[in-house]
Each structure stands twice: as structure tokens, then as C-alpha cells.
Amino acid sequence: MKRKKRLWITIVSGILILATGAATAAADEPERFRSKGSIRYQDSGGQEIIWDAGDLDVLFQYAAEGKSGLSKALGGVGTKLIKEEEWQFTRNPQTEGTIASIETVQQMQEISFDFLLQALEESQTLPAEYTEKYVLASSDNLTLGRAAWADGSLLRGNNHDLIESYLKGWLEGSGCKEYEAVYDEEGRWIGYRGKET
Amino acid sequence: MMRKAGGSVTVEKKHNYRQRMWTIVLLVTGLVTSCQYKLPAAAAEKEDAINRLHSAGRMEYGEVVWDAADLEDIYGYITKKQSAVVNILLQLGTKFWQDEEGIHTDRNPDNTQGDMDKEKLTWEILIKAVAESQTVPATLPVLHPDYAMGIEEVEERTDYYETAAADNISKGKAAWADGTLLLGNGADNDKAYRQGIEDGMQKLVPEHLYPIYTVREVSVPVRHIHIGEKENQNGTNGCYHNYSEVIVEEKRCGRTLHKTDLSWHPDENHPDGGTWHGGYYTCGNHGGTYSSPGVCTHKTTERTTVWHHDIVCGLADVVYATIHIRGRDTDYYDRAILLEAELEPGEGYGQFAWQEGDELLWTDGEDNLLGIGSQLRVEAPGVYKCCINAANADIDIKSASVEVTIAGLAVPR
Known part of the structure; x- marks a missing residue:
């Protein structure tokens, strides 16, 4: 415990480096995370410890690129995202989607990867509304x-x-x-x- | 740390060790922050994402632990989803392959999935692949372009596949192309049907279709017919023996007698002063005097020569043979039918006077010789005759004919 306390004291006593401007959010966007800056220090064993709040943005962007891009591409192949009580998707050409693609963080929060994966999996199937009169062609x-x-x-x-x-x-x-x-x-x-x- | 539904972030020292996963909760469950935030126009490469993480190591303060490995876990979670996208795309017909120039996608169904390091697939590549997942690959050569029917207004393509439209799909069938659900209306098929009716009426067979021929089997007996002349001259002529016979016939007149009128003819020189005339019976044809009524008894004799033409060949109604012609189109792809003739001997078969050569000859409807022997391969509809190569003049027919028709059509294999 003494060692841990010493370590923390070391952090707060000056080895701390706050890096400003590390956030990657665009200037016109509110900051995405409350964390910011970075912390670097060497522990007593000489190993460098880094905590960089910018990493949250990196991962966020990585996830966002996938969800947003997937939803947009799915829209291009006939999938519509509909917001009712929960998010649903339809491939009925006669139905309008609520959104063209995931654009907000809330939508990103509400629409899971698995939901998008299911939509992708069904992207070449016959919509349920048409199964009475049609079957998939050969x-x-x-x-x-x-x-x-x-x-x-x-x-x-x-x-x-x-x-x-x-x-x-x-x-x-x-x-x-x-x-x-x-x-x-x-x-x-x-x-x-x-x-x- | 715990991210609450309201989006506030707090620090609680008493959190147990598992709460070091706060970062996972933070990002993976939806990066719960204020909903008005706009997503970034992200373009981060996958490799970049992991390489751009600067955090490293682990620090602990009491029960508070911060571990850079958690960030890698989050990265791993997203990558797992990315991998799932890859697998679905593979199911949807996308192939990935890589060379020195990078990673490529391919939707040619004839190509197989090559070696590919899935780890190198970025969102950019995958999203592009999803966007193109209903696209018809360009310059994909058409299989069997020779199956084209060439029907006016039917939208066939013979070089490279092009995206279908609803007209190109059978009624009741559906498929996807470029984000559009194509609901087949059978328009092309309807046009083909109408063209079929027109061609069928004219018996026109398209080049790449195969006619299925048929022929109605016939069996025709070859019967003896009598030859020679029925002449009025004694002797044998062909099947006839001609001879005459004189028939003598006595005929009585038999006419009813009529009575003549009785009349007084005065004559001063006659001692009685005159004489009586008439008052007797006579025949209107032959005259004569009869004292009583009756019929004329006059007789005449008639001599008549009658010619007889007796059949002496002994072959009346005898069947020499029966010609059977049949045919069956067993190979639909040789554009032909094999006609077979059989000469079934009858009781008069020995009467045939065969000429040199085969017994059977084949001709067309205009008697042009087409072949000899019992079989004839026919490659067109029409009338075909099988003739007996016999010199006999004493048979009623020398050939039987059949009509080869197109009973149906076969498609290329």
C-alpha cells in the first residue's frame, strides 16, 4: 500500500503532463468525453504508464465509422431504419425509413452492431410483406x-x-x-x- | 467510474475491481453522452485505430485501477463485429483478396475466396462492399449467349450481364439489384409467348432449339389386283380366261288376239248376193286367224353370244405383304427422326417379282429418291414414302407414306 500511495503522489506531484488539444472532436462539436489530456509517468520499475484521453476518441471514431457507414450502406441496398418504440428495420420498398443512416450519438447508442448485422444478413431476402405473392427468383x-x-x-x-x-x-x-x-x-x-x- | 443513463460521470473509490471495465461500458454500450452530439465523419483505418492508441500500462490507486488493456478490449469488441460483417458479406457473395496493391473485393460468383487476412479489412472496405452487395459485377461474360431468342423488345444481353429489371423476371419471382426489390412481372416471357405463337403458326424453329419430330405409324396391306384384259376373244389374258357361249332362246309372241269386225260385202255375181268378212280373232303383230279368243301362238328363235371372263389366277384378295412404317424421335438433339419400314410377308409374298437392289426404297412426296433399305433418317418435316422395289403389276399399291411433323421443341442442354 505504501508503494501505491507513493506512486500516486508521484503522479500528482509533477510527473503529470497535461497535454492540451489532444481531443479530436471537431471545433464545432461539443466535447464527446469529459476526460481530456494525457498522463505520462514512469513507475518505480521504470515502466512508462500513459493515459491518453484521445484514445477514447480514437475508439469512438472506430466504432462510429462502422455503425454509421454500415447503416448508410444498408440504406443503399434497400434497408430502412424505423424508429417506433424500438428501432426496427424493414426491406419493404413501400415503407419510408425514419433515418437514412445513423447520424447522432443517441442513434448510435440505440442501434446496436448486432441489429445492423442482422439487417445485413437479411439484405438479399424477400421482405415478409411479399412472401404471399412472390418467392425469390433463380x-x-x-x-x-x-x-x-x-x-x-x-x-x-x-x-x-x-x-x-x-x-x-x-x-x-x-x-x-x-x-x-x-x-x-x-x-x-x-x-x-x-x-x- | 460508471456512466449513467443521464450521462454524468462520477468517481467512486469503493467500486470493486470489475469496474475497471468502465471504458468498455462507456464505449461499447453506446458511448452514452448527450444525444445532440454528431458522429464524426470518421475515416480512421483499422490499423490506425490500434496504432493510434497511446495509452499503455496499468495504474492502481487503492481500489481504483486504470488499465490500458481495457482500451484494447474495446478495440477487440469492435473488431469482432467487423469480423462478423466480413462473414456475412462472404455469405452474400462478396470475396476478398489482396495483392501488393492492397485489398480488393470481388463479387464474381465464379471466383473463389482467396487467402485473406481478415484483420486487414477496414470499415472503409467493408462498407464499400456492403454498398456494392447488390451490384451486378461488370464485364461478367454471359453464359450460353447462344440461348438468346432474339425476340423483338425482349431485353436480352449476350456479352456481359447487366442489372435486371422487373420485366426481365418471371411473374411471382423477386430479386434484389442495387437496393431495389425487383418484383418480376413476366413481361419478357409474355413477349416470348406471343412470338412463339407466331412462329408456331409458321412452323418456324429457332436455330438453337431442337425440333421433336413425330410420325403416325401406318400399316398398309399390299394386295393382289387382277391384271389382263377382259376381252371378247377366246383365250387367257393375264388373270382372265375369256370365252364365249351361244345361248338359243325361243320366244312366243303371247300377244292377246283381237277380234276383227264382221261386215257384209255385196257381190251380184255371188250366188248369195254377197259375202260376209271378218268376225274372227287375229294377232296385231303376226296376223293369223283364230276362231276363238286367246293369245298369239307365233314363235321365234334368238341366238345370243355371251362372253365370260373367268379369273384364273387364284389370287383374289390375297395380301402379298403389309408395309409398316414407324418412327420415334429418341434423340432430341440430333434434329432428326429415324423412320423404319418393315415388310411383313403375307400369303402371296412369293408372288413378288423383286427388282435388282434393296426391297425398299424411300422417296419424298415428289418421288425423289432419298434412300434405300429399311431405315431413313429424316431431318425435316414432310411426307415420306416407302416403296416396294418390285416389278409386279398385280399389286394395288407399291408404297406407303407417312407425314413427319414437329410435335414439340427441346431446349439446349
Whole structure:
């Protein structure tokens, strides 16, 4: 205990260096933390001890960059943040978000990383409001050369459905009233043919 | 130290040792400060963040402990979340790779994730990756561009993939692109359907689709027909034996007699002063005098020559053979159907007078020779005939025909 007391006395008696202007906050912003300055001293063992309040800003900025940037990027890919009793997110295109991205410290406080991670995880899924009438597409459902994303997959349109529609039209145009699907030896659909009567 | 909900900071010496985690509470649980603070336009690099921490060591005063390692813990917490972002981005199709120039993101689904030090991924890179997570990679060559249908107003692309629109997606399907939920309306498919109807009416098959042919099986009996002439000349001609016969026929007149009028013809030279005439029966055709009514008894004899043409071949209704033609398109990708003909012998099969060469010949509808033998590979719809290569004139038909039609279409494999 004596050693600790001696150490503290050492701190307050003059080895203390207050560094002014260490805060990184912009001039027009209120100070973010009450701590400021830095303390440097060597302990009795000769080891340098540093307490720098600027480190709080460094970490704060590191976290803020992640949350703010993530929320903004999520907004760009269709996620809207909505403030009701609690923060929620929606991917319904018809719903307006409360904010475009996290901009205030309070929002940063209220919106957790895990919340944003969940939004990111669901960013290529079908919004619940659409699940009754829609399902996520596959490459077969897209026109050739057109692409979109669904559930982590780049859907590269291969004209499958389009050709299927064409075939149905072709058979009907040729006078065929009833047709049936044709499959290859591996059970894959490969076309249509008129039913043999 | 403890940060309260109201944002005040106090120092309490009696806090237990765990409260040295005040820094974690301070920053991680939301950096609880006044809500009017604006977040910084942060651009700190990840490596910078850890390198820019100056604090070091540990100091204690009574139960008050300040440890620079706590700052590193906070850094570690944020980094862990950053790492979670990386993992989700990997699930969403983003790949990261690095070279001498730095770290790159890649969303080409054909590329695999290379070696990557996740620790080097900064928020800047990750946020950019999130922002681009629904972007279609540029210059990604289209797979199977030959599947293009070339239908007017259908927005196909054959060089590089481009971002889809709702028109390009089937009805009831949805996907994401550039932050937009694309709700498929099937517009392109509808256009294709209409083009299909037009082409189907004209039986036009697009180049990259494969016609599925069909043919209705036919079975046609080849029957004997009689040859030769039915002539009025004695002798055998072909299947006919011609001969004549004279038929003698006696015919009675049979006409009903009619009575003539009785009349007095005065004659001064006749001792009776005259004579009576008529009063008897006679035939209107043959005359004659009959004392009583009845029919004419006059007879005539007629001689008639009748020619007979007896069939002497003994082959009436005999079937020489039956031609069966069938075909099945078993390989949808050879653009052809194999027609097969079979000549099923009948009871008169031995009557065939085969000519030199194969028994069966194939021709088109205009009798152009297409092939010989029992099989013919056909690559177009139309009428095809299989002919018997026999010299017989005594058969009713020498060929059977089938019509090959397109029953359906197959897509490329």
C-alpha cells in the first residue's frame, strides 16, 4: 500500500503532463468525453504508464465509422431504419425509413452492431410483406444476360422461363391443344411436345 | 467510474475491481453522452485505430485501477463485429483478396475466396462492399449467349450481364439489384409467348432449339389386283380366261288376239248376193286367224353370244405383304427422326417379282429418291414414302407414306 500511495503522489506531484488539444472532436462539436489530456509517468520499475484521453476518441471514431457507414450502406441496398418504440428495420420498398443512416450519438447508442448485422444478413431476402405473392427468383427466372441478387447468389439470367413461354406459345400456335413436358434421362425438363392421341 | 443513463460521470473509490471495465461500458454500450452530439465523419483505418492508441500500462490507486488493456478490449469488441460483417458479406457473395496493391473485393460468383487476412479489412472496405452487395459485377461474360431468342423488345444481353429489371423476371419471382426489390412481372416471357405463337403458326424453329419430330405409324396391306384384259376373244389374258357361249332362246309372241269386225260385202255375181268378212280373232303383230279368243301362238328363235371372263389366277384378295412404317424421335438433339419400314410377308409374298437392289426404297412426296433399305433418317418435316422395289403389276399399291411433323421443341442442354 505504501508503494501505491507513493506512486500516486508521484503522479500528482509533477510527473503529470497535461497535454492540451489532444481531443479530436471537431471545433464545432461539443466535447464527446469529459476526460481530456494525457498522463505520462514512469513507475518505480521504470515502466512508462500513459493515459491518453484521445484514445477514447480514437475508439469512438472506430466504432462510429462502422455503425454509421454500415447503416448508410444498408440504406443503399434497400434497408430502412424505423424508429417506433424500438428501432426496427424493414426491406419493404413501400415503407419510408425514419433515418437514412445513423447520424447522432443517441442513434448510435440505440442501434446496436448486432441489429445492423442482422439487417445485413437479411439484405438479399424477400421482405415478409411479399412472401404471399412472390418467392425469390433463380437464374431460370431471369432473361438471358440479366442479373440480380437473391440470398447471396448472383442470379445470372439464362432464359429458361422465357424459352418455356416461347415453347408454349409455339405449340399453341402450331395447333397443339394439349402438350406435355419432356425430360432428359436425368429427369431435367428439356422441352414440351404435343400429347400423342 | 460508471456512466449513467443521464450521462454524468462520477468517481467512486469503493467500486470493486470489475469496474475497471468502465471504458468498455462507456464505449461499447453506446458511448452514452448527450444525444445532440454528431458522429464524426470518421475515416480512421483499422490499423490506425490500434496504432493510434497511446495509452499503455496499468495504474492502481487503492481500489481504483486504470488499465490500458481495457482500451484494447474495446478495440477487440469492435473488431469482432467487423469480423462478423466480413462473414456475412462472404455469405452474400462478396470475396476478398489482396495483392501488393492492397485489398480488393470481388463479387464474381465464379471466383473463389482467396487467402485473406481478415484483420486487414477496414470499415472503409467493408462498407464499400456492403454498398456494392447488390451490384451486378461488370464485364461478367454471359453464359450460353447462344440461348438468346432474339425476340423483338425482349431485353436480352449476350456479352456481359447487366442489372435486371422487373420485366426481365418471371411473374411471382423477386430479386434484389442495387437496393431495389425487383418484383418480376413476366413481361419478357409474355413477349416470348406471343412470338412463339407466331412462329408456331409458321412452323418456324429457332436455330438453337431442337425440333421433336413425330410420325403416325401406318400399316398398309399390299394386295393382289387382277391384271389382263377382259376381252371378247377366246383365250387367257393375264388373270382372265375369256370365252364365249351361244345361248338359243325361243320366244312366243303371247300377244292377246283381237277380234276383227264382221261386215257384209255385196257381190251380184255371188250366188248369195254377197259375202260376209271378218268376225274372227287375229294377232296385231303376226296376223293369223283364230276362231276363238286367246293369245298369239307365233314363235321365234334368238341366238345370243355371251362372253365370260373367268379369273384364273387364284389370287383374289390375297395380301402379298403389309408395309409398316414407324418412327420415334429418341434423340432430341440430333434434329432428326429415324423412320423404319418393315415388310411383313403375307400369303402371296412369293408372288413378288423383286427388282435388282434393296426391297425398299424411300422417296419424298415428289418421288425423289432419298434412300434405300429399311431405315431413313429424316431431318425435316414432310411426307415420306416407302416403296416396294418390285416389278409386279398385280399389286394395288407399291408404297406407303407417312407425314413427319414437329410435335414439340427441346431446349439446349
